[in-house]
Amino acid sequence: MTGNELRKLYVSYYKERGHELTAAGSLVPENDASVLYTTAGMQPLTPYLLGEEHPLGKRLVNVQRCVRTGDIEEVGDDYHLTVFEMLGNWSLGDYFKKEAISMSYEFLTDKIGIPPSKLAVTVYEGNDIVPYDSEAADTWIDLGINKNQIYYYGDDENWWGPTGETGPCGPDSEMFYINDTPDCSENCGPACSCGKYVELGNNVFMTYYKDKEGNLTELEQKNIDVGLGFERLLILANHFQNVYETDLFLPLIKRLEQLSGFKYDAYNEKSFRIICDHVRASVFILADSQKIVPTNSEQGYILRRIIRRTIRMMFKLGIEENIMLELAEKVIEIYCEAYPEIQSCKNHVFEELEKEYIKFTKTLQGGLKMANKYLDELNIGECLSGEKAFKLYDTYGFPIEFTLELAQEKDVFVDVEGFRLKFEEHQKKSRSGAAEKFKGGLADHNSNTIRLHTATHLLNSALREILGNHVYQKGSHINSERLRFDFSFDRKLSKEEISQVENIVNNAIQEEIDVDRMEMSLDDAKKIGAIGAFESKYEDTINVYKIPGYSLEICGGPHVSNTSELGFFKIIKEQSSSSGVRRIKAILDLDKK
Numbered sequence: 001m002t003g004n005e006l007r008k009l010y011v012s013y014y015k016e017r018g019h020e021l022t023a024a025g026s027l028v029p030e031n032d033a034s035v036l037y038t039t040a041g042m043q044p045l046t047p048y049l050l051g052e053e054h055p056l057g058k059r060l061v062n063v064q065r066c067v068r069t070g071d072i073e074e075v076g077d078d079y080h081l082t083v084f085e086m087l088g089n090w091s092l093g094d095y096f097k098k099e100a101i102s103m104s105y106e107f108l109t110d111k112i113g114i115p116p117s118k119l120a121v122t123v124y125e126g127n128d129i130v131p132y133d134s135e136a137a138d139t140w141i142d143l144g145i146n147k148n149q150i151y152y153y154g155d156d157e158n159w160w161g162p163t164g165e166t167g168p169c170g171p172d173s174e175m176f177y178i179n180d181t182p183d184c185s186e187n188c189g190p191a192c193s194c195g196k197y198v199e200l201g202n203n204v205f206m207t208y209y210k211d212k213e214g215n216l217t218e219l220e221q222k223n224i225d226v227g228l229g230f231e232r233l234l235i236l237a238n239h240f241q242n243v244y245e246t247d248l249f250l251p252l253i254k255r256l257e258q259l260s261g262f263k264y265d266a267y268n269e270k271s272f273r274i275i276c277d278h279v280r281a282s283v284f285i286l287a288d289s290q291k292i293v294p295t296n297s298e299q300g301y302i303l304r305r306i307i308r309r310t311i312r313m314m315f316k317l318g319i320e321e322n323i324m325l326e327l328a329e330k331v332i333e334i335y336c337e338a339y340p341e342i343q344s345c346k347n348h349v350f351e352e353l354e355k356e357y358i359k360f361t362k363t364l365q366g367g368l369k370m371a372n373k374y375l376d377e378l379n380i381g382e383c384l385s386g387e388k389a390f391k392l393y394d395t396y397g398f399p400i401e402f403t404l405e406l407a408q409e410k411d412v413f414v415d416v417e418g419f420r421l422k423f424e425e426h427q428k429k430s431r432s433g434a435a436e437k438f439k440g441g442l443a444d445h446n447s448n449t450i451r452l453h454t455a456t457h458l459l460n461s462a463l464r465e466i467l468g469n470h471v472y473q474k475g476s477h478i479n480s481e482r483l484r485f486d487f488s489f490d491r492k493l494s495k496e497e498i499s500q501v502e503n504i505v506n507n508a509i510q511e512e513i514d515v516d517r518m519e520m521s522l523d524d525a526k527k528i529g530a531i532g533a534f535e536s537k538y539e540d541t542i543n544v545y546k547i548p549g550y551s552l553e554i555c556g557g558p559h560v561s562n563t564s565e566l567g568f569f570k571i572i573k574e575q576s577s578s579s580g581v582r583r584i585k586a587i588l589d590l591d592k593k
Contacts, residue, residue, distance in 0.1 A: 041088030367398030386418015
Protein backbone atom coordinates (compact mmCIF):
# COMPACT_ATOMS: atom_id res chain seq x y z
CA MET A 1 0.00 0.00 0.00
CA THR A 2 1.36 3.43 -0.92
CA GLY A 3 1.08 6.53 1.21
CA ASN A 4 -1.43 8.08 -1.19
CA GLU A 5 -3.56 4.93 -1.03
CA LEU A 6 -3.61 4.93 2.77
CA ARG A 7 -4.68 8.59 2.97
CA LYS A 8 -7.54 7.93 0.54
CA LEU A 9 -8.54 4.74 2.38
CA TYR A 10 -8.81 6.52 5.72
CA VAL A 11 -10.78 9.49 4.42
CA SER A 12 -13.18 7.32 2.41
CA TYR A 13 -13.78 5.01 5.41
CA TYR A 14 -14.94 7.88 7.60
CA LYS A 15 -16.80 9.69 4.82
CA GLU A 16 -18.86 6.51 4.37
CA ARG A 17 -19.77 6.90 8.05
CA GLY A 18 -21.05 10.46 7.78
CA HIS A 19 -17.83 12.43 8.24
CA GLU A 20 -16.96 15.44 6.08
CA LEU A 21 -13.40 16.07 4.91
CA THR A 22 -12.10 19.20 6.60
CA ALA A 23 -9.05 20.96 5.19
CA ALA A 24 -5.78 20.54 7.06
CA GLY A 25 -4.33 23.54 8.85
CA SER A 26 -1.00 25.31 8.56
CA LEU A 27 2.04 23.88 10.34
CA VAL A 28 1.86 27.08 12.41
CA PRO A 29 -1.25 27.14 14.62
CA GLU A 30 -3.50 30.15 14.15
CA ASN A 31 -4.14 32.04 17.41
CA ASP A 32 -2.83 29.16 19.52
CA ALA A 33 -0.18 29.98 22.10
CA SER A 34 0.45 26.41 23.25
CA VAL A 35 3.17 25.44 20.78
CA LEU A 36 5.35 26.87 18.02
CA TYR A 37 4.15 24.31 15.49
CA THR A 38 0.98 22.27 15.02
CA THR A 39 1.57 19.08 16.99
CA ALA A 40 -1.82 17.39 16.58
CA GLY A 41 -4.70 17.32 14.16
CA MET A 42 -7.09 18.82 16.71
CA GLN A 43 -5.28 22.16 17.00
CA PRO A 44 -6.83 23.82 13.93
CA LEU A 45 -10.25 22.70 15.24
CA THR A 46 -9.90 24.36 18.65
CA PRO A 47 -12.87 26.78 18.27
CA TYR A 48 -15.22 23.97 17.25
CA LEU A 49 -14.16 21.71 20.11
CA LEU A 50 -15.15 24.59 22.37
CA GLY A 51 -18.64 24.86 20.90
CA GLU A 52 -18.30 26.99 17.77
CA GLU A 53 -20.50 25.57 15.00
CA HIS A 54 -18.43 24.02 12.20
CA PRO A 55 -19.68 24.78 8.66
CA LEU A 56 -19.31 21.11 7.68
CA GLY A 57 -21.28 19.71 10.60
CA LYS A 58 -20.55 17.55 13.64
CA ARG A 59 -18.52 14.71 12.05
CA LEU A 60 -15.14 15.56 10.55
CA VAL A 61 -12.11 13.74 9.13
CA ASN A 62 -8.75 14.92 7.80
CA VAL A 63 -5.04 14.29 7.39
CA GLN A 64 -2.88 16.85 9.20
CA ARG A 65 0.87 17.35 8.96
CA CYS A 66 2.41 17.93 12.38
CA VAL A 67 5.82 18.93 13.73
CA ARG A 68 7.26 17.60 16.97
CA THR A 69 10.78 18.47 18.01
CA GLY A 70 10.75 17.03 21.52
CA ASP A 71 11.89 13.69 20.10
CA ILE A 72 14.37 15.10 17.58
CA GLU A 73 17.24 13.20 19.18
CA GLU A 74 15.29 9.96 18.59
CA VAL A 75 15.05 10.55 14.83
CA GLY A 76 16.96 7.77 13.09
CA ASP A 77 15.21 4.89 14.86
CA ASP A 78 12.40 2.91 13.19
CA TYR A 79 9.50 5.23 14.10
CA HIS A 80 10.31 8.77 15.25
CA LEU A 81 10.00 11.57 12.69
CA THR A 82 10.29 15.36 12.86
CA VAL A 83 7.29 15.92 10.57
CA PHE A 84 4.59 13.28 10.56
CA GLU A 85 1.03 13.00 9.34
CA MET A 86 -1.88 12.41 11.67
CA LEU A 87 -5.08 10.75 10.53
CA GLY A 88 -7.88 12.35 12.52
CA ASN A 89 -11.61 12.08 12.98
CA TRP A 90 -13.88 14.06 15.28
CA SER A 91 -17.32 14.11 16.76
CA LEU A 92 -18.39 17.59 17.86
CA GLY A 93 -21.14 16.72 20.31
CA ASP A 94 -22.43 13.85 18.16
CA TYR A 95 -21.37 10.19 18.76
CA PHE A 96 -19.25 9.26 21.76
CA LYS A 97 -17.11 6.45 23.18
CA LYS A 98 -18.73 3.29 21.85
CA GLU A 99 -19.00 4.51 18.25
CA ALA A 100 -15.51 6.07 18.24
CA ILE A 101 -13.79 2.95 19.59
CA SER A 102 -15.77 0.66 17.26
CA MET A 103 -14.76 2.63 14.16
CA SER A 104 -11.10 2.79 15.25
CA TYR A 105 -11.06 -0.97 15.83
CA GLU A 106 -12.71 -1.78 12.51
CA PHE A 107 -10.32 0.47 10.58
CA LEU A 108 -7.23 -1.03 12.21
CA THR A 109 -8.31 -4.66 11.83
CA ASP A 110 -10.38 -4.74 8.62
CA LYS A 111 -8.74 -1.97 6.58
CA ILE A 112 -5.12 -2.06 7.78
CA GLY A 113 -5.19 -5.81 8.43
CA ILE A 114 -3.81 -5.85 11.98
CA PRO A 115 -4.75 -9.13 13.70
CA PRO A 116 -6.82 -8.41 16.84
CA SER A 117 -4.34 -10.55 18.81
CA LYS A 118 -1.59 -8.03 17.96
CA LEU A 119 -3.46 -5.11 19.52
CA ALA A 120 -3.18 -3.82 23.07
CA VAL A 121 -5.34 -1.01 24.43
CA THR A 122 -5.25 1.18 27.51
CA VAL A 123 -8.21 2.42 29.55
CA TYR A 124 -8.52 5.02 32.31
CA GLU A 125 -8.52 3.31 35.72
CA GLY A 126 -10.24 6.18 37.54
CA ASN A 127 -9.48 8.17 40.68
CA ASP A 128 -11.34 9.57 43.70
CA ILE A 129 -13.28 12.00 41.47
CA VAL A 130 -13.62 10.40 38.03
CA PRO A 131 -14.70 6.75 37.88
CA TYR A 132 -13.01 3.91 36.03
CA ASP A 133 -13.92 4.05 32.33
CA SER A 134 -16.09 0.95 32.20
CA GLU A 135 -17.78 2.01 28.94
CA ALA A 136 -14.46 2.05 27.06
CA ALA A 137 -13.34 -1.26 28.58
CA ASP A 138 -16.66 -2.97 27.88
CA THR A 139 -16.66 -1.71 24.29
CA TRP A 140 -13.19 -3.18 23.62
CA ILE A 141 -14.26 -6.51 25.13
CA ASP A 142 -17.48 -6.57 23.07
CA LEU A 143 -15.39 -6.02 19.93
CA GLY A 144 -13.27 -9.06 20.69
CA ILE A 145 -10.25 -7.71 22.57
CA ASN A 146 -9.28 -10.14 25.33
CA LYS A 147 -9.11 -8.89 28.88
CA ASN A 148 -5.36 -9.61 29.02
CA GLN A 149 -4.88 -7.18 26.12
CA ILE A 150 -6.42 -4.31 28.11
CA TYR A 151 -4.21 -2.27 30.45
CA TYR A 152 -5.48 0.18 33.04
CA TYR A 153 -3.60 3.38 33.86
CA GLY A 154 -4.25 6.57 35.74
CA ASP A 155 -3.84 10.27 35.07
CA ASP A 156 -0.24 10.03 33.85
CA GLU A 157 -1.08 7.72 30.94
CA ASN A 158 -4.80 7.87 30.22
CA TRP A 159 -6.00 11.36 31.02
CA TRP A 160 -5.91 14.03 28.33
CA GLY A 161 -5.64 17.72 29.15
CA PRO A 162 -6.18 20.39 29.86
CA THR A 163 -3.22 21.70 27.88
CA GLY A 164 -2.88 24.61 30.29
CA GLU A 165 -4.22 25.59 33.68
CA THR A 166 -7.86 25.36 32.63
CA GLY A 167 -9.91 23.90 29.79
CA PRO A 168 -11.55 20.76 28.37
CA CYS A 169 -10.15 17.40 29.45
CA GLY A 170 -11.11 13.80 29.96
CA PRO A 171 -10.08 10.14 29.87
CA ASP A 172 -8.67 8.53 26.77
CA SER A 173 -8.07 5.07 25.37
CA GLU A 174 -4.86 4.41 23.40
CA MET A 175 -4.17 1.67 20.86
CA PHE A 176 -0.85 -0.17 20.49
CA TYR A 177 0.71 -2.75 18.20
CA ILE A 178 2.45 -5.61 20.03
CA ASN A 179 5.87 -6.46 18.57
CA ASP A 180 7.24 -10.01 18.61
CA THR A 181 9.82 -9.29 21.29
CA PRO A 182 10.08 -10.62 24.85
CA ASP A 183 8.62 -8.66 27.76
CA CYS A 184 11.29 -6.52 29.35
CA SER A 185 9.99 -7.27 32.85
CA GLU A 186 7.00 -8.61 34.76
CA ASN A 187 5.39 -5.17 34.48
CA CYS A 188 5.98 -4.77 30.74
CA GLY A 189 3.04 -3.04 29.04
CA PRO A 190 2.04 -0.13 26.80
CA ALA A 191 3.36 2.39 29.34
CA CYS A 192 6.81 0.81 29.05
CA SER A 193 9.43 2.37 26.75
CA CYS A 194 11.17 -0.91 25.85
CA GLY A 195 9.76 -0.92 22.30
CA LYS A 196 7.53 -3.97 22.54
CA TYR A 197 4.42 -1.80 22.37
CA VAL A 198 4.17 0.75 19.54
CA GLU A 199 1.48 3.41 19.91
CA LEU A 200 -0.85 3.58 16.90
CA GLY A 201 -3.36 6.17 18.02
CA ASN A 202 -5.58 7.58 20.68
CA ASN A 203 -9.31 8.04 21.34
CA VAL A 204 -9.78 11.16 23.49
CA PHE A 205 -13.11 11.58 25.25
CA MET A 206 -13.48 15.31 26.03
CA THR A 207 -15.90 15.02 28.92
CA TYR A 208 -15.01 17.63 31.55
CA TYR A 209 -13.93 21.24 32.02
CA LYS A 210 -11.26 21.97 34.63
CA ASP A 211 -11.31 25.40 36.30
CA LYS A 212 -8.49 27.28 38.06
CA GLU A 213 -9.33 25.64 41.39
CA GLY A 214 -9.00 22.20 39.82
CA ASN A 215 -12.73 21.48 39.89
CA LEU A 216 -14.19 19.33 37.11
CA THR A 217 -17.61 19.97 35.58
CA GLU A 218 -19.17 18.00 32.74
CA LEU A 219 -19.10 19.69 29.34
CA GLU A 220 -22.38 20.44 27.60
CA GLN A 221 -20.75 19.45 24.30
CA LYS A 222 -18.82 16.23 24.75
CA ASN A 223 -16.36 15.66 21.90
CA ILE A 224 -14.41 12.79 20.39
CA ASP A 225 -10.88 13.45 19.13
CA VAL A 226 -9.22 10.47 17.43
CA GLY A 227 -5.67 10.62 16.11
CA LEU A 228 -3.83 7.80 14.32
CA GLY A 229 -0.18 7.79 13.25
CA PHE A 230 -0.18 7.69 9.44
CA GLU A 231 3.42 6.52 8.96
CA ARG A 232 3.14 3.79 11.60
CA LEU A 233 0.00 2.40 9.99
CA LEU A 234 1.73 2.47 6.60
CA ILE A 235 4.51 0.30 8.04
CA LEU A 236 2.02 -2.25 9.37
CA ALA A 237 -0.15 -2.25 6.26
CA ASN A 238 2.93 -3.27 4.23
CA HIS A 239 4.41 -5.63 6.84
CA PHE A 240 7.58 -3.53 6.93
CA GLN A 241 9.97 -3.17 9.86
CA ASN A 242 10.41 0.62 9.74
CA VAL A 243 9.21 3.80 8.06
CA TYR A 244 12.29 4.03 5.81
CA GLU A 245 11.10 1.00 3.84
CA THR A 246 7.91 2.80 2.75
CA ASP A 247 7.44 4.81 -0.44
CA LEU A 248 7.70 7.97 1.69
CA PHE A 249 11.43 7.43 2.20
CA LEU A 250 12.86 4.66 0.03
CA PRO A 251 13.13 6.82 -3.15
CA LEU A 252 14.80 9.52 -1.06
CA ILE A 253 17.32 7.09 0.42
CA LYS A 254 18.20 5.80 -3.05
CA ARG A 255 18.71 9.37 -4.25
CA LEU A 256 21.01 10.05 -1.30
CA GLU A 257 23.04 6.97 -2.21
CA GLN A 258 23.45 8.30 -5.76
CA LEU A 259 24.42 11.81 -4.66
CA SER A 260 26.76 10.80 -1.84
CA GLY A 261 28.44 7.74 -3.31
CA PHE A 262 27.79 5.91 -0.02
CA LYS A 263 25.59 2.91 0.67
CA TYR A 264 22.64 2.83 3.05
CA ASP A 265 24.08 0.14 5.30
CA ALA A 266 24.44 -0.55 9.01
CA TYR A 267 27.40 1.81 9.26
CA ASN A 268 25.66 4.78 7.61
CA GLU A 269 22.06 3.96 8.54
CA LYS A 270 21.44 6.61 11.20
CA SER A 271 23.10 9.44 9.26
CA PHE A 272 21.09 8.54 6.14
CA ARG A 273 17.85 8.47 8.10
CA ILE A 274 18.48 11.81 9.82
CA ILE A 275 19.38 13.51 6.54
CA CYS A 276 16.28 12.19 4.78
CA ASP A 277 13.96 13.00 7.68
CA HIS A 278 15.33 16.51 8.18
CA VAL A 279 15.32 17.47 4.49
CA ARG A 280 11.73 16.26 4.30
CA ALA A 281 10.79 18.30 7.38
CA SER A 282 12.59 21.38 6.03
CA VAL A 283 10.69 21.18 2.74
CA PHE A 284 7.32 21.00 4.49
CA ILE A 285 8.08 23.91 6.82
CA LEU A 286 9.54 26.11 4.07
CA ALA A 287 6.58 25.33 1.78
CA ASP A 288 3.99 26.12 4.45
CA SER A 289 1.59 29.00 3.88
CA GLN A 290 3.23 30.96 6.70
CA LYS A 291 6.56 31.15 4.78
CA ILE A 292 8.76 30.35 7.77
CA VAL A 293 12.46 30.96 7.10
CA PRO A 294 15.53 30.09 9.23
CA THR A 295 16.04 32.62 12.05
CA ASN A 296 17.33 32.67 15.61
CA SER A 297 13.92 32.63 17.31
CA GLU A 298 10.70 30.64 17.55
CA GLN A 299 9.59 28.69 14.45
CA GLY A 300 12.55 29.94 12.44
CA TYR A 301 14.98 28.67 15.07
CA ILE A 302 13.51 25.17 14.94
CA LEU A 303 13.83 25.22 11.14
CA ARG A 304 17.43 26.45 11.36
CA ARG A 305 18.27 23.70 13.83
CA ILE A 306 16.82 21.04 11.53
CA ILE A 307 18.68 22.30 8.44
CA ARG A 308 21.97 22.67 10.27
CA ARG A 309 21.67 19.21 11.77
CA THR A 310 21.21 17.93 8.22
CA ILE A 311 24.40 19.68 7.12
CA ARG A 312 26.31 18.26 10.10
CA MET A 313 25.20 14.74 9.16
CA MET A 314 26.30 15.36 5.58
CA PHE A 315 29.73 16.45 6.80
CA LYS A 316 29.87 13.41 9.07
CA LEU A 317 29.34 11.18 6.03
CA GLY A 318 32.07 13.05 4.18
CA ILE A 319 29.76 14.91 1.77
CA GLU A 320 31.50 18.21 1.04
CA GLU A 321 28.93 19.84 -1.26
CA ASN A 322 25.34 20.95 -0.81
CA ILE A 323 23.13 18.09 -1.97
CA MET A 324 20.07 19.30 -0.04
CA LEU A 325 18.48 20.85 -3.14
CA GLU A 326 18.54 17.56 -5.06
CA LEU A 327 17.10 15.75 -2.03
CA ALA A 328 14.42 18.43 -1.60
CA GLU A 329 13.43 17.95 -5.23
CA LYS A 330 12.90 14.24 -4.55
CA VAL A 331 10.77 15.07 -1.48
CA ILE A 332 8.58 17.33 -3.64
CA GLU A 333 8.26 14.55 -6.21
CA ILE A 334 7.13 12.08 -3.52
CA TYR A 335 4.54 14.38 -1.94
CA CYS A 336 3.28 16.61 -4.78
CA GLU A 337 0.14 14.52 -5.37
CA ALA A 338 -0.99 14.67 -1.73
CA TYR A 339 0.22 18.25 -1.18
CA PRO A 340 0.30 20.14 -4.52
CA GLU A 341 1.26 23.40 -2.84
CA ILE A 342 4.83 22.23 -2.21
CA GLN A 343 5.48 22.15 -5.95
CA SER A 344 4.58 25.83 -6.30
CA CYS A 345 6.97 26.72 -3.45
CA LYS A 346 9.93 24.89 -4.99
CA ASN A 347 12.02 28.00 -5.75
CA HIS A 348 11.50 29.41 -2.26
CA VAL A 349 12.52 26.09 -0.70
CA PHE A 350 15.68 25.90 -2.79
CA GLU A 351 16.68 29.51 -2.09
CA GLU A 352 16.39 29.16 1.68
CA LEU A 353 18.23 25.83 1.81
CA GLU A 354 21.08 27.29 -0.23
CA LYS A 355 21.29 30.46 1.90
CA GLU A 356 21.34 28.48 5.14
CA TYR A 357 24.03 26.14 3.83
CA ILE A 358 26.26 29.11 3.03
CA LYS A 359 25.62 30.75 6.43
CA PHE A 360 26.29 27.58 8.38
CA THR A 361 29.50 26.69 6.58
CA LYS A 362 30.78 30.16 7.45
CA THR A 363 29.72 29.62 11.08
CA LEU A 364 31.56 26.32 11.15
CA GLN A 365 34.71 28.04 9.92
CA GLY A 366 34.51 30.41 12.90
CA GLY A 367 33.93 27.49 15.23
CA LEU A 368 36.89 25.63 13.75
CA LYS A 369 39.12 28.60 14.41
CA MET A 370 38.01 28.84 18.05
CA ALA A 371 38.24 25.06 18.56
CA ASN A 372 41.83 25.06 17.33
CA LYS A 373 42.59 27.95 19.69
CA TYR A 374 41.22 26.06 22.70
CA LEU A 375 42.92 22.79 21.78
CA ASP A 376 46.28 24.38 20.98
CA GLU A 377 46.39 25.74 24.53
CA LEU A 378 46.51 22.15 25.82
CA ASN A 379 49.50 19.87 26.13
CA ILE A 380 49.43 16.28 24.82
CA GLY A 381 47.28 14.14 27.09
CA GLU A 382 45.41 17.08 28.68
CA CYS A 383 41.62 17.49 28.60
CA LEU A 384 39.38 20.20 27.14
CA SER A 385 36.74 21.16 29.70
CA GLY A 386 33.09 20.31 29.16
CA GLU A 387 32.28 24.00 29.56
CA LYS A 388 34.51 25.00 26.63
CA ALA A 389 33.27 22.09 24.50
CA PHE A 390 29.71 23.25 25.15
CA LYS A 391 30.62 26.86 24.34
CA LEU A 392 31.94 25.70 20.96
CA TYR A 393 28.63 23.93 20.38
CA ASP A 394 26.27 26.60 21.74
CA THR A 395 28.02 29.83 20.74
CA TYR A 396 29.81 28.81 17.56
CA GLY A 397 27.53 26.01 16.33
CA PHE A 398 30.46 23.59 16.37
CA PRO A 399 29.28 19.97 16.83
CA ILE A 400 30.78 17.92 19.68
CA GLU A 401 31.66 15.22 17.12
CA PHE A 402 33.91 17.71 15.32
CA THR A 403 35.55 18.75 18.60
CA LEU A 404 36.29 15.09 19.43
CA GLU A 405 37.82 14.50 15.99
CA LEU A 406 40.09 17.55 16.31
CA ALA A 407 41.09 16.56 19.83
CA GLN A 408 42.03 13.08 18.66
CA GLU A 409 44.22 14.56 15.93
CA LYS A 410 46.03 16.70 18.54
CA ASP A 411 46.39 13.85 21.08
CA VAL A 412 44.25 15.56 23.72
CA PHE A 413 40.95 14.58 25.36
CA VAL A 414 37.51 16.15 25.81
CA ASP A 415 35.43 16.06 28.98
CA VAL A 416 32.40 14.52 27.26
CA GLU A 417 30.58 13.95 30.56
CA GLY A 418 31.02 17.63 31.45
CA PHE A 419 29.72 18.60 28.01
CA ARG A 420 26.71 16.32 28.49
CA LEU A 421 25.86 17.91 31.84
CA LYS A 422 26.07 21.43 30.38
CA PHE A 423 23.96 20.33 27.42
CA GLU A 424 21.27 18.81 29.67
CA GLU A 425 21.26 21.95 31.83
CA HIS A 426 20.73 24.03 28.68
CA GLN A 427 17.88 21.75 27.52
CA LYS A 428 16.10 22.00 30.87
CA LYS A 429 16.25 25.80 30.77
CA SER A 430 14.98 25.84 27.19
CA ARG A 431 12.08 23.51 27.98
CA SER A 432 11.00 25.39 31.09
CA GLY A 433 11.26 28.69 29.25
CA ALA A 434 9.25 27.39 26.32
CA ALA A 435 6.64 25.90 28.62
CA GLU A 436 6.17 29.28 30.30
CA LYS A 437 6.27 31.31 27.12
CA PHE A 438 3.95 29.18 25.07
CA LYS A 439 1.50 27.92 27.64
CA GLY A 440 -2.08 28.28 26.47
CA GLY A 441 -3.77 26.90 23.39
CA LEU A 442 -7.04 25.04 23.79
CA ALA A 443 -7.02 25.52 27.54
CA ASP A 444 -6.48 29.27 27.24
CA HIS A 445 -9.40 29.88 24.87
CA ASN A 446 -11.20 31.57 27.74
CA SER A 447 -13.16 34.82 27.85
CA ASN A 448 -9.99 36.95 27.73
CA THR A 449 -8.45 35.18 24.75
CA ILE A 450 -11.78 35.31 22.92
CA ARG A 451 -11.92 39.08 23.49
CA LEU A 452 -8.35 39.48 22.28
CA HIS A 453 -9.06 37.32 19.23
CA THR A 454 -11.92 39.62 18.26
CA ALA A 455 -9.67 42.62 18.88
CA THR A 456 -7.16 41.30 16.32
CA HIS A 457 -9.86 41.63 13.65
CA LEU A 458 -10.40 45.27 14.56
CA LEU A 459 -6.65 45.86 14.72
CA ASN A 460 -6.14 44.29 11.29
CA SER A 461 -8.86 46.49 9.81
CA ALA A 462 -7.49 49.64 11.48
CA LEU A 463 -3.95 48.98 10.22
CA ARG A 464 -5.23 48.55 6.67
CA GLU A 465 -7.21 51.79 6.94
CA ILE A 466 -4.25 53.84 8.23
CA LEU A 467 -1.36 52.18 6.36
CA GLY A 468 -3.07 50.90 3.21
CA ASN A 469 -4.76 47.77 1.89
CA HIS A 470 -1.40 46.22 1.04
CA VAL A 471 -1.08 45.38 4.74
CA TYR A 472 -1.89 41.75 5.56
CA GLN A 473 -1.79 39.61 8.68
CA LYS A 474 1.36 37.45 8.85
CA GLY A 475 0.62 35.68 12.11
CA SER A 476 -0.73 36.11 15.63
CA HIS A 477 -0.11 34.79 19.11
CA ILE A 478 -2.68 35.21 21.89
CA ASN A 479 -2.63 34.37 25.57
CA SER A 480 -4.83 35.46 28.44
CA GLU A 481 -2.96 38.74 28.98
CA ARG A 482 -2.20 40.18 25.54
CA LEU A 483 -2.31 39.77 21.80
CA ARG A 484 0.64 39.76 19.43
CA PHE A 485 -0.08 40.60 15.81
CA ASP A 486 2.40 40.37 12.92
CA PHE A 487 1.64 42.24 9.69
CA SER A 488 3.33 43.05 6.39
CA PHE A 489 4.89 46.52 6.53
CA ASP A 490 8.41 47.77 5.91
CA ARG A 491 8.92 50.59 8.42
CA LYS A 492 8.35 51.66 12.01
CA LEU A 493 4.95 53.17 12.75
CA SER A 494 4.90 56.76 13.97
CA LYS A 495 3.33 57.73 17.29
CA GLU A 496 0.54 59.43 15.37
CA GLU A 497 -0.18 56.26 13.34
CA ILE A 498 -0.27 54.13 16.50
CA SER A 499 -2.68 56.58 18.08
CA GLN A 500 -4.91 56.56 14.98
CA VAL A 501 -5.04 52.75 15.00
CA GLU A 502 -5.96 52.70 18.71
CA ASN A 503 -8.70 55.28 18.14
CA ILE A 504 -10.30 53.26 15.34
CA VAL A 505 -10.39 50.11 17.45
CA ASN A 506 -11.76 51.92 20.51
CA ASN A 507 -14.40 53.70 18.42
CA ALA A 508 -15.63 50.29 17.24
CA ILE A 509 -15.76 49.11 20.86
CA GLN A 510 -17.67 52.20 22.01
CA GLU A 511 -20.22 51.80 19.20
CA GLU A 512 -21.32 48.46 20.74
CA ILE A 513 -21.56 46.61 17.42
CA ASP A 514 -22.91 43.07 17.12
CA VAL A 515 -20.39 40.54 15.74
CA ASP A 516 -22.11 38.47 13.03
CA ARG A 517 -21.12 35.02 11.79
CA MET A 518 -22.04 33.92 8.25
CA GLU A 519 -21.51 30.64 6.40
CA MET A 520 -20.66 30.71 2.70
CA SER A 521 -18.30 29.39 0.04
CA LEU A 522 -14.77 30.75 -0.26
CA ASP A 523 -15.64 32.29 -3.64
CA ASP A 524 -18.65 34.08 -2.17
CA ALA A 525 -16.53 35.32 0.74
CA LYS A 526 -14.02 36.82 -1.69
CA LYS A 527 -16.82 38.41 -3.71
CA ILE A 528 -18.09 40.31 -0.67
CA GLY A 529 -14.54 41.46 0.17
CA ALA A 530 -13.73 39.18 3.10
CA ILE A 531 -10.02 38.84 3.86
CA GLY A 532 -8.16 35.93 5.42
CA ALA A 533 -4.68 34.97 6.54
CA PHE A 534 -4.46 31.27 5.73
CA GLU A 535 -6.03 30.60 2.35
CA SER A 536 -4.40 27.21 1.84
CA LYS A 537 -6.52 25.57 4.53
CA TYR A 538 -10.02 26.83 3.75
CA GLU A 539 -13.02 24.53 3.48
CA ASP A 540 -15.62 24.53 0.71
CA THR A 541 -17.91 26.12 3.29
CA ILE A 542 -16.36 28.65 5.66
CA ASN A 543 -17.21 31.05 8.46
CA VAL A 544 -17.01 34.79 7.82
CA TYR A 545 -17.15 37.16 10.80
CA LYS A 546 -18.48 40.65 10.23
CA ILE A 547 -18.15 43.70 12.43
CA PRO A 548 -20.24 46.10 10.33
CA GLY A 549 -18.38 49.22 9.32
CA TYR A 550 -15.03 47.82 10.41
CA SER A 551 -14.09 44.22 9.68
CA LEU A 552 -14.99 41.36 7.37
CA GLU A 553 -12.74 38.30 7.81
CA ILE A 554 -12.65 34.57 7.13
CA CYS A 555 -12.06 32.94 10.52
CA GLY A 556 -12.86 29.90 12.63
CA GLY A 557 -13.61 31.94 15.73
CA PRO A 558 -14.56 32.05 18.55
CA HIS A 559 -15.56 35.70 19.03
CA VAL A 560 -17.52 37.92 21.39
CA SER A 561 -21.12 38.65 20.43
CA ASN A 562 -20.76 42.44 20.74
CA THR A 563 -17.74 44.78 20.63
CA SER A 564 -18.80 46.35 23.94
CA GLU A 565 -17.39 43.25 25.67
CA LEU A 566 -13.81 44.16 24.72
CA GLY A 567 -12.95 46.99 27.13
CA PHE A 568 -10.26 49.56 26.24
CA PHE A 569 -7.69 48.70 23.54
CA LYS A 570 -4.08 49.80 24.06
CA ILE A 571 -0.96 49.12 21.96
CA ILE A 572 1.96 48.51 24.34
CA LYS A 573 4.70 47.84 21.79
CA GLU A 574 5.41 48.14 18.05
CA GLN A 575 8.60 46.60 16.68
CA SER A 576 10.21 44.72 13.82
CA SER A 577 9.51 40.99 13.62
CA SER A 578 11.53 40.11 10.51
CA SER A 579 12.35 41.64 7.15
CA GLY A 580 9.23 43.36 5.85
CA VAL A 581 7.15 42.32 8.87
CA ARG A 582 6.21 44.47 11.89
CA ARG A 583 4.83 43.26 15.23
CA ILE A 584 2.30 44.86 17.55
CA LYS A 585 1.60 43.80 21.13
CA ALA A 586 -1.63 45.06 22.66
CA ILE A 587 -3.87 44.60 25.68
CA LEU A 588 -7.52 45.09 26.62
CA ASP A 589 -8.32 46.93 29.86
CA LEU A 590 -11.75 45.83 31.08
CA ASP A 591 -11.75 48.41 33.89
CA LYS A 592 -11.36 51.28 31.44
CA LYS A 593 -14.20 51.45 28.95
